[in-house]
Amino acid sequence: MASLYVHVPFCPTLCPYCDFHVVRRGPGWVEAYLRRLAEEAQALHERFPKPLRTLYLGGGTPSYLRDRELVALFQSLPWALAKGAEVTLEANPGTLSPGRLRLLQDLGVNRLSLGVQSFQEGVLKFLGRAHGRKGALKAVEMALEGGFRVSIDLILGLPMQDVEADLKEAARLGVGHVSAYTLQVEKGTPFALLGLREDPEREAWAMERAEEVLGEAGLLRYEVSNFAREGEEARHNLVYWRAGFWLALGPRATGQYPGEGQAYALRRTAPPLPRWLLGEAPEEEAISPLEHAKESLMLGLRLREGVEVGAVEKRTGLTLFPLLQGRAMELAQEGLLQVRGKRLLPTPKAFPLLHRVVLELWEALEPLAPGQGSV
Secondary structure (H helix, E strand, O other): OOEEEEEEOEOOOOOOOOOOOOEOOOOOHHHHHHHHHHHHHHHHHHHOOOOEEEEEEEEOOHHHOOHHHHHHHHHOOOOOEEEEEEEEEEEOHHHOOHHHHHHHHHOOOOEEEEEEEOOOHHHHHHOOOOOOHHHHHHHHHHHHHOOOEEEEEEEEOOOOOOHHHHHHHHHHHOOOEEEEEEOOOOOOOHHHHOOOOOOHHHHHHHHHHHHHHHHHOOOEEEEOOEEEOOOOOOHHHHHHHOOOOEEEEOOOOEEEEEOOOOOOEEEEEOOOHHHHHOOOOOEEEEEOHHHHHHHHHHHHOOEOOOEEHHHHHHHHOOOOHHHHHHHHHHHHHOOOEEEEOOEEEEOHHHHHHHHHHHHHHHHHOHHHOOOOOOO
């Protein structure tokens, strides 16, 4: 357990597409959050004291906290950092300044994930972003000059968006990492209430262009929605995609811990902020070995490196490859998978069809389901 996610729920604006657990600042809320976080961190550290290799502060907008609040947040985390640890903080462009960047560096942050979303004024206004084009460019420039590893988020495929222009701007900036997403209209968000619809064909085209434009600039697609220069991959997120274990702090934060008894893993999700402040226990979900194997396939096939089925077999004690091999070879004949020993790798053709690929592989594992016998 050498990775930690910290959820900071406070945001300066509530974007109409966002369904994360976010709140505006309320009287005394940040102070109460920091007190509770320190208590939770101390208790978790007593159980899992190992130095961290990755630390990720997400939200919400962690950079929205005031200087003294950021200092208090980092002081509340009792873990040591391993040599070369990746420390990522999510930030909105409008919350950064040279002074703020120096403080973050002093606190140990070495990677910034900037919620740029677009460099076009009309798109930013449509998305409800507080910054404009100039603010986005200035934030990226300052972060790079400050010596941070920089990742930017883009939302692609919007009806009024010049997708090519946004991609070429991102490529030109010289950042090491780009996360490129298509708009998901989530239930309950303002966009959903307005009846906004997704455009799958335009979104698929946008992701194809992202792979081409960013790839030409040296940012290779190493995960369905993520592009990086060599060595600039998001190490913390790779823990998720490789179906690892991680710690979690904060309201609605989800962590995955080693299982007990017949459970391979325990997934714990904290309650929303008001109940979390009162000390309510997290929800707990037991993940069986078979569920872990299926999740490993689903997550691993999002990665260009694919999933090593032999390693999953060792972790779970299940014999998986004989069941998967026939279906995997059929998918390989369709050009959707490569099979190298026990490693399954997605082809570029597979990325827009991953849902189908994963379901077919899951079906091959049906003999392992409860009541169906075991291998």
